[in-house]
Each structure stands twice: as structure tokens, then as C-alpha cells.
Amino acid sequence: MSSSGPLAGDVGGSARFAGYAWTAPSHKIMDQHNPRGQAALKRALVDRFAGGVSWIRSIGVEAMRTSRR
Numbered sequence: 001m002s003s004s005g006p007l008a009g010d011v012g013g014s015a016r017f018a019g020y021a022w023t024a025p026s027h028k029i030m031d032q033h034n035p036r037g038q039a040a041l042k043r044a045l046v047d048r049f050a051g052g053v054s055w056i057r058s059i060g061v062e063a064m065r066t067s068r069r
Helices: 014-018 027-033 039-047 049-058
Strands: none
Touching: 027 039, 039 049
16 A cells, blocks of 8 residues: 555554564564664563553454463
């Protein structure tokens, strides 16, 4: 869809359009997948993922149980 389409200006995000939210199950795996990422952001994503899923549910989006592998 082009930037002039109906979603133009919509913040969106992969979780919204792909239908799932994902993070690495550990800091070690996050570092393997994103070695040049900002350390504080990577740590926050791994550590606060469950809270993010809770927020997604709180706004009325159905979300299946999270799993950590």
C-alpha cells in the first residue's frame, strides 16, 4: 500500500499488521539476532515484553498466551 492509501499517517507496527508480537526469549538470543542494536532498547524489549502483551490485551485485542522458549 502506498503512503497515500488509507493507512497513511497510521503508526501501525508489525504486531498489528502481521497478527503477532515477538521478542527474543533471552538477552543472549536478542544479541545474536540484533548485535548492533542499542543495548538499553534490546534489554527493555526482552524484559518488558509480557507487559506489552498485557497492554495489547487491555485495549481489547485478543492475544493468545505468551510462550518463552
